[in-house]
Amino acid sequence: DQQVKQNSPSLSVQEGRISILNCDYTNSMFDYFLWYKKYPAEGPTFLISISSIKDKNEDGRFTVFLNKSAKHLSLHIVPSQPGDSAVYFCAARGSGGSNYKLTFGKGTLLTVNP
Amino acid sequence: KAGVTQTPRYLIKTRGQQVTLSCSPISGHRSVSWYQQTPGQGLQFLFEYFSETQRNKGNFPGRFSGRQFSNSRSEMNVSTLELGDSALYLCASSRPGQGFTGELFFGEGSRLTVL
Numbered sequence: 001d002q003q004v005k006q007n008s009p010s011l012s013v014q015e016g017r018i019s020i021l022n023c024d025y026t027n028s029m030f031d032y033f034l035w036y037k038k039y040p041a042e043g044p045t046f047l048i049s050i051s052s053i054k055d056k057n058e059d060g061r062f063t064v065f066l067n068k069s070a071k072h073l074s075l076h077i078v079p080s081q082p083g084d085s086a087v088y089f090c091a092a093r094g095s096g097g098s099n100y101k102l103t104f105g106k107g108t109l110l111t112v113n114p
Numbered sequence: 115k116a117g118v119t120q121t122p123r124y125l126i127k128t129r130g131q132q133v134t135l136s137c138s139p140i141s142g143h144r145s146v147s148w149y150q151q152t153p154g155q156g157l158q159f160l161f162e163y164f165s166e167t168q169r170n171k172g173n174f175p176g177r178f179s180g181r182q183f184s185n186s187r188s189e190m191n192v193s194t195l196e197l198g199d200s201a202l203y204l205c206a207s208s209r210p211g212q213g214f215t216g217e218l219f220f221g222e223g224s225r226l227t228v229l
Binding site for chain 2: 004006032033034036041042043044045046049051089091092093100101102103104105106107
């Protein structure tokens, strides 16, 4: 049972345009949501996070939106740059006894074309 | 400041063998987590250690085990390897203090191939 889902395996965007990556979750006990970026042959790197008590968090070109009622979050990248081309993983932190583990989605490969 | 270091980076084993992977966290980080990444499956949580104690464990069979040493370095072991164990094994550490909000610092991973 996949608790964090990224339904789009890939996304292609033109440089300068907005990239929108989506993520859905099923577990209402998740209390932190994060996005990680991964380049080939490297480990994932933390990008941005949002607490379940907020609905938006912004950091430069990256904004994460959380819709708790829909159990949906999205990552917006504006403007997109070729260096943003990578696999993006959505992740959620459990609460209580599971609050030291992250549950990841399967990832979305973003390609930003020059 | 050195990042998370994993060794070996690549290894090839045959079915039935066992393997031990090593992870050195960022200096001062006391929590170490392990994740398995396979094609099409994303990252799956294996276990997490803090101060030599396992705090969380994922849904993997008992063939997967780990430990943490007093210097926070960690090892994971997979016994009786199966073809399906071929994967990238990622180690991550997290900053101490103020609770864990999910920000992990990952190593580059150990790529295991089982033949």
